[in-house]
Amino acid sequence: MKILNIVGARPNFVKVAPLHRAFRRYPLIQSKIIHTGQHYDTVMSDIFFDQLDLPRPDYYLGMCAGTTTRQTADILCKFENVLTIEQPDWVLVVGDVTSTLACALAAAQTGIRVAHVEAGLRSGDNQMPEERNRILTDALSDRLFVTEQAGVDNLKREGIDADKIHFVGNVMIDSLVAYRTKASELNTLGTLGLLPEQYILITIHRSANVDSEAGLKKLLQLIDNVASLKLVLFAIHPRTLTNLRKFGLISQLEAIPNVRVLEPQGYLEFINLMENAAVVITDSGGIQEETTYLQVPCLTFRQSTERPVTVELGTNQLISDLNPETVTQQVREILAGRVKIGWIPPLWDGKAAERIAQIFLNTE
Template sequence: MTKILNIVGARPNFMKVAPLHRAFRTFPDLESKIVHTGQHYDARMSDVFFNQLELPQPDYFLGVGGGSHAQQTARIMLEFEKVMEAERPEVVLVVGDVTSTIACALVAVKMHIPVVHVEAGLRSGDRRMPEEINRILTDSISDDLFVTEQAGIDNLRREGVPNEKVHFVGNVMIDSLVHYRRKAAETGTVKNLGLEPGSYVVMTMHRPANVDAEEGLRSILQIVEDTARYKKVLFPIHPRTRTNLEHFGLADRLNAIANLQLMEPQGYLEFLDLMEHAAVLITDSGGIQEETTYLQVPCLTFRDSTERPVTVELGTNQLLADLNPVTVHEKLVEILEGKAKKGVIPPLWDGQAAGRIAAVIKEKYARK
């Protein structure tokens, strides 16, 4: 039996590991276990995500909690080393670009256990982002790199990674979207809110560069106020964003905006239903860029650059380099007037990426 430890640390990881865990279980000679580091942990939201994605309870919960990047990395490494000593897996699988990804990859490599990185090769070009450092370092020490788009192949080639390590397999985030799209519709989230498809805008904002300074928050408020003149705005508000609004004395201005509905962070299925029927998404998220591209819903992303360029080159995503309310207003009006950027679904974003990954791992690592 070939044992695989799948690492999750934050909610986006759940959506990536769920289809992989399902795919591994189709092979009787692969044993798939889940390690949740607890890097981002909210009992209610974690339970919701695990239940909705039909994941079993993690085999290990490390409970590392918050702290600085250095503190989290150190605690994850210390706790994961104990798991590695107990389990002695054949493969450690890490996904994405969170602190848990690089921390667990480092432990595995130092113990001479192969590491495979799902969603490899993505680069924003912005080394001020902790996620960018995590991507680069994880790719440099991984044994196999599973890539979602052509840009990932190009980046790894430029960095001198041997071709035999790189596998273009598609996007496991889209696997989850395809698998749960009908179930998301069955939640009736949009209908239960009394909304019609296309009658609202969804907004999410959580990146420190956008929400940690008063200037950025004031721009976000202006964007919400301007957008709410045209459509109802649904704003599932991130705890970091809410805390900073209160810190800078801006919460009352937010609460006073007419045609705005503030919401708690949503479960995966509920948010998928909201995305699918929105007129436009306004966000600074990474994953939403991919999901809206597949759903062919317009997306305005507040980032200087994106590690997912296919969402701009082929998809419905548009980058906005700064939180300029005037620029957002112009783009929003274009979209609402029916002049939205048209996109296509990228190659291999077909809901079958996890199966391709499982086949490669079985072929390379399964005991003969």
């Protein structure tokens, strides 16, 4: 059985790493990695391969820059060539980025079965590109691997055949379990001269928050407010940095006291920073899950979340009014010791990839 695993953006690497390792344990499965090039610089791509012990990709598509439509078309054409050469039994896609949908569509159009890891997640906000990618990818998929019960419920409500749906747990947590100790051994805090729980970690990158001048000014106000309470580490995403420069707001960020701006971090470094933060403020889906497992308070600066279990069971709180003052008040509560108690969701035990491998082995 030949499986082509698609990676493109940073979270994909974290999810595919445990899957590739699980598949390679079985001689009946031939596992290959296809890198679309969606994140193509060293910090956002190569370092994750190195830290997650992933081999070099079997194919690198080198997708073009430009709009999402142009990128999708480019991936479709280039990945179709790979499919013609490899003739795989399955194409496995993870998450909800442009590469996810484009490769799923190319496979479906070629008559090759599609497996979607992290299927069924829904925010209810169809204005989010990621939400459209999730819905369309699930509609194209023959196997849907789900991280939480809400995903199962969503897929059934959308009419997906129950035989295609598998509640397996969370492969992102597989990587966290596998590399948590290695991350702590890096001593990232010592290198930065930090102590545990003596800082607030912020990373924001979603288009709704950083693609407009108004959104960026709201983000800067959030950082300014929170930095008055405790040292802020702002791990700046390339997209956010590009837009701050575009709107001439870099100097405004640099003028905020008690803020340390960090370049994009490697996977292991960021785990260490998350685990030791007093609170994490983000708009990232994966970070909501990782902080829940690590039992670290998380404030998600979004109107909705596709990962409701992180709010219902975990340590995550949703700031749905997108108001910097609301964030500031929640941070005050947390720093005063009024912390939301969370639990680790079912099947987030580091064994999701093995469950997925077993399902493939039992698939005709």
